[in-house]
Amino acid sequence: MRMSRLTDRLATCFFWLAGCLIVLLLGWFLFKIMVEGLPQFSWHFLFGKPEEILAGGGVGPQLFNSFYILFLSLLFSLPIGVGAGIYLAVYAKTNRFTGLIRISVEALSSVPSIVFGLFGALLFVNWMHMKFSILGGSATLALLNLPVLVRVTELAMRAVPVSYWEASLALGSTRWQAIRRAMLPSALPGLITGVTLTAGRALGESAILIYTSGLSVSRHFPDFNPLAMGETLSVHLWYVQAAAVVPDARQIAQGSAALLVIVVLIFNLAIALPCRMLQKRLTGGK
Amino acid sequence: MTNQTQWSRTQKRKESLMRLLFTGSASLVSLVIFSLILFVGYQGVQTFRNIPAGEFFLSTDWTPSQNRFGALPFLCSTFLLTLLSVALAVPLALSGAVFLAKIAPRAVREMLRPAIDLFVGIPSVVYGLIGMTVLVPLLAKLFPGTVGYGILPAALILAVMILPTILSVSEDAIRSLPQRLEEASLALGATRWQTIRRVLIPAAAPGILTGIILGMGRAIGETMAVYMVIGNSPQMPKSLLDSTTVLTTAIVKDMPSTFYGTAWNNALYLMALVLLFISLLLILIIRMAAKRSELS
Amino acid sequence: MFKGKQITTLLLAAAMSLGLLAGCGQSKDSGASAGAGGNTGADNGGAKQEQQLSGTVTASGSTALAPLVKQAAADFMDKNPKVTVNVTGGGSGTGLKNVADGTSDIGNSDVAAEGEFKDKGLVDHVVAIAPFAIITNNDVGIDNLSKQQAADIFTGKITNWKDIPGGKDMKITVVHRPASSGSRRLVQQIVLDGKEFTKEGIEQAESGAMKTAVASTSGAVGYVDIPFVDQTVKAVKFDGVAFSKETVRSGAYKLYGVEHMYTKGEPAGAVKAFLDFIMSKDFQERRVEELKFLPASLLSK
Numbered sequence: 001m002r003m004s005r006l007t008d009r010l011a012t013c014f015f016w017l018a019g020c021l022i023v024l025l026l027g028w029f030l031f032k033i034m035v036e037g038l039p040q041f042s043w044h045f046l047f048g049k050p051e052e053i054l055a056g057g058g059v060g061p062q063l064f065n066s067f068y069i070l071f072l073s074l075l076f077s078l079p080i081g082v083g084a085g086i087y088l089a090v091y092a093k094t095n096r097f098t099g100l101i102r103i104s105v106e107a108l109s110s111v112p113s114i115v116f117g118l119f120g121a122l123l124f125v126n127w128m129h130m131k132f133s134i135l136g137g138s139a140t141l142a143l144l145n146l147p148v149l150v151r152v153t154e155l156a157m158r159a160v161p162v163s164y165w166e167a168s169l170a171l172g173s174t175r176w177q178a179i180r181r182a183m184l185p186s187a188l189p190g191l192i193t194g195v196t197l198t199a200g201r202a203l204g205e206s207a208i209l210i211y212t213s214g215l216s217v218s219r220h221f222p223d224f225n226p227l228a229m230g231e232t233l234s235v236h237l238w239y240v241q242a243a244a245v246v247p248d249a250r251q252i253a254q255g256s257a258a259l260l261v262i263v264v265l266i267f268n269l270a271i272a273l274p275c276r277m278l279q280k281r282l283t284g285g286k
Numbered sequence: 287m288t289n290q291t292q293w294s295r296t297q298k299r300k301e302s303l304m305r306l307l308f309t310g311s312a313s314l315v316s317l318v319i320f321s322l323i324l325f326v327g328y329q330g331v332q333t334f335r336n337i338p339a340g341e342f343f344l345s346t347d348w349t350p351s352q353n354r355f356g357a358l359p360f361l362c363s364t365f366l367l368t369l370l371s372v373a374l375a376v377p378l379a380l381s382g383a384v385f386l387a388k389i390a391p392r393a394v395r396e397m398l399r400p401a402i403d404l405f406v407g408i409p410s411v412v413y414g415l416i417g418m419t420v421l422v423p424l425l426a427k428l429f430p431g432t433v434g435y436g437i438l439p440a441a442l443i444l445a446v447m448i449l450p451t452i453l454s455v456s457e458d459a460i461r462s463l464p465q466r467l468e469e470a471s472l473a474l475g476a477t478r479w480q481t482i483r484r485v486l487i488p489a490a491a492p493g494i495l496t497g498i499i500l501g502m503g504r505a506i507g508e509t510m511a512v513y514m515v516i517g518n519s520p521q522m523p524k525s526l527l528d529s530t531t532v533l534t535t536a537i538v539k540d541m542p543s544t545f546y547g548t549a550w551n552n553a554l555y556l557m558a559l560v561l562l563f564i565s566l567l568l569i570l571i572i573r574m575a576a577k578r579s580e581l582s
Numbered sequence: 583m584f585k586g587k588q589i590t591t592l593l594l595a596a597a598m599s600l601g602l603l604a605g606c607g608q609s610k611d612s613g614a615s616a617g618a619g620g621n622t623g624a625d626n627g628g629a630k631q632e633q634q635l636s637g638t639v640t641a642s643g644s645t646a647l648a649p650l651v652k653q654a655a656a657d658f659m660d661k662n663p664k665v666t667v668n669v670t671g672g673g674s675g676t677g678l679k680n681v682a683d684g685t686s687d688i689g690n691s692d693v694a695a696e697g698e699f700k701d702k703g704l705v706d707h708v709v710a711i712a713p714f715a716i717i718t719n720n721d722v723g724i725d726n727l728s729k730q731q732a733a734d735i736f737t738g739k740i741t742n743w744k745d746i747p748g749g750k751d752m753k754i755t756v757v758h759r760p761a762s763s764g765s766r767r768l769v770q771q772i773v774l775d776g777k778e779f780t781k782e783g784i785e786q787a788e789s790g791a792m793k794t795a796v797a798s799t800s801g802a803v804g805y806v807d808i809p810f811v812d813q814t815v816k817a818v819k820f821d822g823v824a825f826s827k828e829t830v831r832s833g834a835y836k837l838y839g840v841e842h843m844y845t846k847g848e849p850a851g852a853v854k855a856f857l858d859f860i861m862s863k864d865f866q867e868r869r870v871e872e873l874k875f876l877p878a879s880l881l882s883k
Contacts (some may be wrong), residue, residue: 004477011479013388018381022453023398025446026405032416033408052653053872083311101312103569104319106496110503110565111322114532114541115558119325126685132640132670134451143322146315148500149301152455155496158460170735174301189460193403198453200406207510207538214670215648219659229668234409238510241411242669242788243645245809245873249790257412266398290781349759349778423798433755433799435784514795518758518785528783539787540762544675548697 030261038259040251046259050217050236056250059256064228065134066263069213070202072226077145081193084146085153090179102154109147113176117208125212133154134230137213144208145198152197157183157192171259177271192275203264206238215239219265233260233284302381302397310379323562340430342556349541355553358534359522364506364532365525367437367516371444373506376498378445379452383494384482386453387460390486414514417443422515429527433519436527443511448501455500456458459493460486494574499569507567509534515534533564546569589636602768628821636664643677643690644764645788647809648882650710650873654860657869674764678704681729681844687853689844692764699824709860712807712875713827713838714765715817716773719802726819732773738783739779743801756783757795757804765789770840771807805837806854809874831865831880841875 048058092098120140160183168178184191214229231239237256240249259264337355347355382402386395416437426434467489471481487494517529518539526535531539537554544551585649595660629758632800641651648671655667672680674691681689682702688709692712697813702810716732720722727735735754758779770776784799786792790809808825813818813838820837829835849857859865866877 008477008479012389013481014384015381018378019385019390019394019398022382022402022449023376025449026402027406028399029446030414031406031414032420040815045552047307051870052649052656080311080314083308084315087308087312091305092312101316103318103566104323106499106569107441107502107566108319108322109500109560110506111326111505111558111562112537114494114509114534114538115326116322118541119322122325126683131685132642132668143318148316151496151500155455155459155493156462159459159493175295176301176304177297179304184460192457192463193454196403197406197454200403200408203407204409206409206411211676214642214668215667216652216655216670218666228288228666230669234411237409238411239645239648239671240790241415241794242790243648244790245649253411253415257408260412261404261408264405265400267407268403272400277499298764302771351778367599418794418796419818433784436801440873513787514791517783519783520782529782533786 009079010225021177033254033257033261036254037261040255040258045255047254051246052244053246055246057246057248057252059233059236059252059259061232062233062236062261063225063263064223064254065213065217066203066232066234066260068224068226069134069141069230069232070267071203072134073141073145074144074195074199076139078195079148080142081149081194081198082153086157086179087151088150089154089157090175090183099163101150105147105150109151113144113207114206116140117211119143120208121211121274130229132214132229133227134213134214135226137209137232138226139231140208140212141202141205143200144205148197148201149194152194153187153191155158156194160186160191185279188279188282192271195271199267199271200264203232203260203267204234204250206232206234209230209235210238233263289479292483298489307448313371313542318550322558323325326558326562327553329552330559333549333552333556335552337553342553346522348536349472353549355549357533357553357557359520360531360536361560361564363437363516363523363530364534364561367444367512367532368502368506368564368568370437370441370526371448372498372502374441375444375448375452375501375505379449379497379501380456380487380494382449382453383456383460383497384487387457388478388482388486398530399454402450402453404452405447412510413447414511417511417515424528432525432527433517433529435515435529436525437516437530438526439515440532441526444505445507446510447508448504451504452497452501455488455497456494458488459497463489466544491576495572496582499572502568502572504567506561506568507534511537513538521561533561537561589762592875595695605817609621611677625852626634633663633754635855637666637850639667639688639853639856640670640686641677641688641690641843642670642672642680642686643688644674644692645671646692646712646729646765647690647710647843649809650841650870651843651860653869653873654856654865657865658856658859662855664853665856667856678844679818681846684846687845687849688857690837691842691844693767694840694842702878703847705848706847707843707857708840708878709843709857710841710866710870710878711830711838712841713830713835713876714768714807715811715837716803717796717811717815717817718804719796719798719800720816721812722737722749722752722798722803722816724818726822728821732820733775733777736774736779737777738782741782752801755799755802756780757792757799757802758783759792759805760787764839765805765807769837772836776837784794793861806847807874811859827876827880830876838876840878 011071045058047060051057054097090245124139164182165178209232215228215231216248217231237253240252342355342357344358345356347354347356422434423441426432426440463486467485468481471485513535518529518531518535519529523530537557541554590825605768651669655669659667674693677689677691678695678699682699716727722743731746741754743754744751789806790802792806793810793815801825823829823834825835832836870877
């Protein structure tokens, strides 16, 4: 009895330590990025146009493009990914074929993004004649995000207790009704994780977009044409570090990194809070 | 009476429609996967027209300008890097997940979880830069005689990159377990730690494994950050702090500039195909190990 | 939120808005792409008709040349509000591939098109000279490297700085660019006379990363385009000659490459106007030098 009390206490200590270590680690990263990047923020930096030769360029158009591409790629990948995940969790019979699909989806998430980039460039930019465009970039990003979405959705659906499903069917519902009313509300947190993971990846991806949406920004500030080239914030970060010759390249890179962190934070909060409220409403509070 | 049957007819129609949509999505996803695999595979297999398979997989000499394509160093380094980064990340991520799900007070969890999810959005370039400007010189100082580049800094950076993914998915898995599991265990007199170890983690195993696999996938496929800290010399690593190349960086290095259809280009596609197989293999191993140790 | 009717409406709305967006873009773009190759507005060519120039020009390829082309694009678009110039990277090989199969109008390349691109009908336009320098970490303390010394270092014959007169006892760490990089090929040609680089050392993908690596690794040596040289690294003299515009012109400083922009066949319309703009005296003398390249005409004088 004593022994297990002791191990319990030790374990609690250990977990607190682990938690603190993680906080320290991630906190250090965050601190480093923000401390170097926040001083760069200014109205001009956030909304101005980039420069090639002189210092003082801004990232306004790139910021806009980041959001635009994110929005479009979520538009493409969410319905398909979530749909496929639900299919695998609910409708599919457990045979070899579905097992194969599951494994290939998982394996696909480890393909280097550059292969997706080349595939997307071939498919969207060349064959479908989208040329270098925001549309091509978001379609390729959607491809990149499909595996994660499918797997996380399936997982979230499977985590819902079987009793919900059975109770719903026993009451005479169709499968779709059971999904919609009984399972999805409970599976919502997991789905949200999938969306935030996907969105984070989409905002931070650069290799793919170099081949599909390019390094140029439109001359108008909010340009909604999806067939224009659209350099995003993370591509710009890469470009400024790798090839640009402006004297303040390092500062722009640091500012962009800090900006991206803030953007992801805002996005995650914007998704998490409404969905928390939604879930409370749908499941009667937990 | 007629109202009821009409309603159930509508429901049946909706059901068929949604079922069609879902099946369609799954088919689309399969289509995408298979065409990608075909694309990579077709290009990759062309390599064997010019280069014998033995040379590709067993030779350590990689000199494309003289038509020697021995990819063994890349294969070994990829395995090493993946295993090391997963080994570094999983214990910490899992502990963190348990911490957030079961041990931390609610307020702490509410704050930490969004903060951790944040990290998935940081571009790999940023991780790479921090690795190159902070970690590598630090390692060079700690281990004099080396330059600080190699598998070790790459594994450390990768571990930090995949930590949030594994943590998020695992934590979700643990949190979504039914309350009664935990309550039953505690009612039987188990301590919290015993409950976690013997009941909760095994029950959440499918989710945790998925998190690990997704994280591992990211580790295998990550290029930019790894590129900046691993050194990229095309030879076998003699230690964890020796400059070497992995499959992903080998592909990313030369793919943009090699011309389509040449042996070099095809060899790169073959490496992508090999990457796919390696990750398939690792996934299968993980799943089999899990099944073997599963408490039914 | 998940009511069946609402979901189908949402999906339909998404599909429709997508179609709308694509349609909008399509009509704008089909008007524009008609102008890309054989532009209707500007067949009269020449600077007089600049106001009527319209169309889209796409350039892709070398990332080393990208800053130059992007600046030219910005200037050109200012003068011709109806033209859109899009620039992207991807590397010299990708640039050549894209221009050969029509994905982009112009292919930027650090190396001359060779091999299978020789007979694809690509027309070369030399737009700038890109000088580069051998750089070392600031703690190395060497001022000058002869061609033989540089060759021995890069091929791996010399591995410690003390084997170079004036050097300290420090291990040499060679920093490379990828094997398919244009800069690397130039160094191999000019400094190594075609011999192979050593396999030891570190490799970095782009010039920026190369510079950061050399700056933060003790005893490092590498090579990078002049625009990237700053006080965090030391640019050594080559065979006793330091880099300057004069030494390149006189031929004393041998480390430079030539930047190409290829088009498929002779360019026309907006593409031609863009290329003419880049080759114009004003752009060459002002912007090209501001970007720390050298004018293309420097060597033909």
